[in-house]
Amino acid sequence: MADKKIRQIYDNLYGYITFDKEKFEFILKDSFFLRLHNLKQMGLGYYVYPDALHTRFAHSLGVYCNITKIIESQKQYTGNEIISDDDIYKIQLSGLLHDIGHLPLSHTFEEALQRFDKYENNCEKLDDKNKVVASNIVSDPDDLPKNKSENSYFDEPKLHEKLGEFVLGGSEISHQLEKRGISYLDIANGFKGFGDINSLDKPAESMYDKQIRNFLHSQLDADRLDYLLRDSGFSGVKTGSFDIDKLLNSIVYDEKANYGIDESGIRALEQFLMGRFVAYCQVVANKKVMAFEFMAQDFYFRLLKLRKEQNYHLGIRLYSYKDLVKDVLIRRPEEFLNFTDDYFFSLIREVMANKRIMQDYDPIVVKYAEMITNIQPLVPVTYFETFYEGMTSKNCFFEYLFENPHILDIISEESEVERDHIIFNKPFKVSLYKNDIDPIQIFRNREAVYQDVSECKASILNFLVSREYRIYRIYTFDSNEAIKLKVTLAKHAKGFEYKGDLKD
Amino acid sequence: MLPIKALYKVISEFVPDFKSNYTSCYETRLQAQKAVYLFTQLINDDSYGFSWYIAGPYSACLTHQLYNELFADDTNTSEWDKLVFTPAAQEILQKLREMLEESTAQNGDLDATKRLELLGSIWYIAANSRAIDGTNKIAVVKEKLILNKPHFRDTENLDEIINLVLCNIESNKEALTNG
Numbered sequence: 001m002a003d004k005k006i007r008q009i010y011d012n013l014y015g016y017i018t019f020d021k022e023k024f025e026f027i028l029k030d031s032f033f034l035r036l037h038n039l040k041q042m043g044l045g046y047y048v049y050p051d052a053l054h055t056r057f058a059h060s061l062g063v064y065c066n067i068t069k070i071i072e073s074q075k076q077y078t079g080n081e082i083i084s085d086d087d088i089y090k091i092q093l094s095g096l097l098h099d100i101g102h103l104p105l106s107h108t109f110e111e112a113l114q115r116f117d118k119y120e121n122n123c124e125k126l127d128d129k130n131k132v133v134a135s136n137i138v139s140d141p142d143d144l145p146k147n148k149s150e151n152s153y154f155d156e157p158k159l160h161e162k163l164g165e166f167v168l169g170g171s172e173i174s175h176q177l178e179k180r181g182i183s184y185l186d187i188a189n190g191f192k193g194f195g196d197i198n199s200l201d202k203p204a205e206s207m208y209d210k211q212i213r214n215f216l217h218s219q220l221d222a223d224r225l226d227y228l229l230r231d232s233g234f235s236g237v238k239t240g241s242f243d244i245d246k247l248l249n250s251i252v253y254d255e256k257a258n259y260g261i262d263e264s265g266i267r268a269l270e271q272f273l274m275g276r277f278v279a280y281c282q283v284v285a286n287k288k289v290m291a292f293e294f295m296a297q298d299f300y301f302r303l304l305k306l307r308k309e310q311n312y313h314l315g316i317r318l319y320s321y322k323d324l325v326k327d328v329l330i331r332r333p334e335e336f337l338n339f340t341d342d343y344f345f346s347l348i349r350e351v352m353a354n355k356r357i358m359q360d361y362d363p364i365v366v367k368y369a370e371m372i373t374n375i376q377p378l379v380p381v382t383y384f385e386t387f388y389e390g391m392t393s394k395n396c397f398f399e400y401l402f403e404n405p406h407i408l409d410i411i412s413e414e415s416e417v418e419r420d421h422i423i424f425n426k427p428f429k430v431s432l433y434k435n436d437i438d439p440i441q442i443f444r445n446r447e448a449v450y451q452d453v454s455e456c457k458a459s460i461l462n463f464l465v466s467r468e469y470r471i472y473r474i475y476t477f478d479s480n481e482a483i484k485l486k487v488t489l490a491k492h493a494k495g496f497e498y499k500g501d502l503k504d
Numbered sequence: 505m506l507p508i509k510a511l512y513k514v515i516s517e518f519v520p521d522f523k524s525n526y527t528s529c530y531e532t533r534l535q536a537q538k539a540v541y542l543f544t545q546l547i548n549d550d551s552y553g554f555s556w557y558i559a560g561p562y563s564a565c566l567t568h569q570l571y572n573e574l575f576a577d578d579t580n581t582s583e584w585d586k587l588v589f590t591p592a593a594q595e596i597l598q599k600l601r602e603m604l605e606e607s608t609a610q611n612g613d614l615d616a617t618k619r620l621e622l623l624g625s626i627w628y629i630a631a632n633s634r635a636i637d638g639t640n641k642i643a644v645v646k647e648k649l650i651l652n653k654p655h656f657r658d659t660e661n662l663d664e665i666i667n668l669v670l671c672n673i674e675s676n677k678e679a680l681t682n683g
Contacts, residue, residue, distance in 0.1 A: 121551045123506075157564070162555050170634050183652045185556040192555065209558075322550060330634055 009061060012054075013229055013244075017065045023089060027096060031337055032171040036060055036099060036342035045283065045290040048374050049235035050080045056099045056259065057398045058105065062226035064096040067215055067460060069248045070222065077262075082253060087208050090182065094190030095222055097173070097233050101164030104344045108293050110159045112300040113321045119301075120308065120320065157192040159321065166187055171331030192215030218259060219422050219438050220269070221250060228276050231283060239267035240279030242272040252443045260441025260448065269440065269453065270460050273433050277469070280430040285471050291377035294425060294475070296344065299368040312361050314350050316343075350370055364420055365390035367477060378423060378475035382489060384500030385471040388429075394500040397489075398427070398472040415481075415488035423475040423484065431468045433435065433461050472500070505551045505565065506601075508546075508573040509584045510593075514543050517619070518604070519610050523581060526570065533567075538624035540566055542603070545627060546596050548680050560595060560625035560653075561615040566638040601673050608660040610668065622656055625649060642666050 003318055008016040009023060017027060029031050036057035045052045071088055073339075075081075080300040082092070103109035111263070165188035168174050169383050174184035191213040205213075215222055225244065232240030250265020262271050283289060302321055306312040309433040319328060319339060328335050351358050351369040384398050393403040401424060440451035452458045454465035474489070476482050486502070506514070515522050518539040525532040541554050541561040550562040552663050574577065589597060607619060614622065629648045630641075645666050659665070 094594065165555060166632065174634075178648070178651060181651070183648075185652050189558065191558060309652055318543065325632075326550070330632065333634060 014065050017061050037103050037283055040341055043108045046290050046306035048288045048291055049494045052235040054230055054234040056102050060099050060225055063222045064092055066225050067092055070251050073249050074253055091212050093187050094464045101160045101167045104341050105296055108296045112297045114159055115301050117321050117373040128224050156317045166329040170329035207257045214259040219237045229350035230278055234277055235283055237283050240275045242275040247272055248390045259441050260459050263442050263444050266459055268301055277432045281306050285428045287380050291475055295368045300360050302365045306361055316346055316350050332451040354471055379479055381474040381476050381482045382502055383473045388468040388470050391498055395495040397496040411488050415484040417481045417485050421476050421481055427470045427472045429468055429470050432464045510569055510597040515539055523682055535617050535620050537562055537681055538620035541624045542600055546676055606668050607665050610664045626666055642675055
């Protein structure tokens with residue numbers, strides 16, 4: 001009996017997703033791709049939403065599925081193919097492989113590695129001979145290196161996307177792609193999404209560059225469409241849901257690779273953007289989800305820091321971004337296969353097993369390990385949520401704390417809560433819709449009638465464009481500390497217009 | 505990241521009229537990116553987070569630094585031009601100059617942009633590929649290079665230029681190991 005030419009995988013959201021074996025089987029069977037089975041899409045989110053156990057593997061298939069459906073739906077508008085078969089294949093590959101570089105607990109470890117990278121770069125300026133050369137290139141004592149600005153990471157491809165390039169390079173997938181005449185770097189470029197940034201710096205954009213950017217890095221990209229629906233479905237937060245069929249059927253790509261939505265799909269678009277907004281506020285910014293995320297992130301960061309500062313080595317190897325890129329993925333790529341959610345829990349177990357020794361090195365690490373083992377989040381002290389309206393350090397207490405972090409030292413002293421126990425992270429921000437960098441056009445019979453949906457007076461987005469929601473949270477380790485801290489914070493917040501629930 | 509004055513001086517060393525042409529000329533920007541990539545490789549500085557883009561190694565961080573610090577309204581570079589390189593920096597710059605000169609000796613047809621693009625791309629591909637077998641290293645790098653950059657397919661003495669970069673990578677590794 002002849003082998004089947006297609007492979008079908010049953011997905012909870014879309015039913016059967018079909019793959020041409022010749023084109024995709026080498027990926028579906030590859031151990032680096034299968035590794036995604038062991039990365040939960042929402043990290044430790046299932047500690048709060050018990051059924052949020054879905055994985056990066058299922059999500060990757062979903063992104064491929066959405067790309068394929070959008071391409072298919074274009075036929076109703078044109079009858080002709082607007083994207084060549086070769087380019088369709090490359091877009092599908094980029095979609096399927098876009099999360100191949102994801103880290104344990106998804107974005108949680110990404111944050112830890114970024115933080116450590118920044119910290120390490122600062123240290124190396126002082127202790128590495130070659131860095132001394134770098135910072136003494138010209139004979140000028142005033143010429144000191146600056147740290148990466150807070151914004152620089154925002155504008156760069158995400159760390160897991162950059163890492164994805166190296167994961168592909170270290171895997172058999174790159175050889176298989178090259179056999180098919182496709183460069184893995186080209187596929188990585190697709191999912192890194194350089195195209196949506198640096199407009200000042202990039203070369204003239206080809207049709208393909210624009211298409212792939214819109215498919216994978218726009219406000220209506222196949223990635224968002226899948227993860228929002230999947231996160232909403234599996235977490236059970238129904239407010240995040242939307243009409244995926246209507247939306248996929250309404251997305252339009254014109255001959256110049258501009259993208260947007262047919263006017264009949266405006267309500268589905270509104271529902272999608274509202275759903276995204278609500279899901280971020282309700283799930284990602286949930287007080288417990290944020291607490292667990294911070295704990296896991298800080299736990300790993302502190303372990304990396306211990307290794308660097310005190311040369312303390314656990315029985316399990318730790319990986320920084322540099323370790324992964326400069327060593328593991330070039331010399332022993334198969335080691336990366338174990339860098340999954342299980343790896344995180346092995347570290348927790350390792351710390352628990354070496355509790356006494358670890359206590360002397362960093363008691364906070366032990367605290368995190370215990371709390372995560374007992375599924376016990378940090379304790380919220382206070383929070384402030386708002387739509388951003390010109391808050392500054394003069395009128396908003398939380399902005400003031402950001403600009404003056406030494407105030408937290410004073411608060412620590414006054415409240416008698418250790419400084420390390422006051423956890424105040426950057427605010428969580430989300431916009432309903434951004435029209436400044438990536439407008440969604442509205443089409444009628446495939447002619448653009450609005451360059452941006454927010455120009456359409458009949459759309460609710462007309463009122464809500466570019467409004468940014470922010471939430472600031474302060475946590476600590478136990479409820480006694482929380483009470484003491486809140487009283488002290490309230491004292492310092494006197495006179496500020498915006499101070500959340502910190503009453504006089 | 506390099507301090508801005510040093511960065512300015514390094515780029516100016518390899519990209520003529522860099523400051524006046526940067527914002528208007530894509531080729532100048534490309535040259536600047538590749539020159540900084542090669543320089544930072546020689547000093548083993550990964551802080552720019554270079555990654556592959558259409559024309560080879562590219563750093564969004566570098567772009568931001570240049571726009572934010574060099575092209576800020578109040579930046580005056582005339583005093584910076586008078587600064588001199590430290591002996592350690594001179595040594596590194598000399599290595600880079602030699603690599604460029606030797607590649608010119610192998611192939612004089614490439615213009616400055618293509619030369620930096622080629623050298624930067626070879627370095628990136630060779631340094632970031634999964635361990636390549638010693639005997640056919642040049643062929644493997646060449647195959648990968650041409651797949652990504654078919655316009656270099658017919659470059660004269662391409663094997664020699666690849667070999668030149670591979671030798672530089674090796675000697676740099678040794679130099680860094682020996683401090």
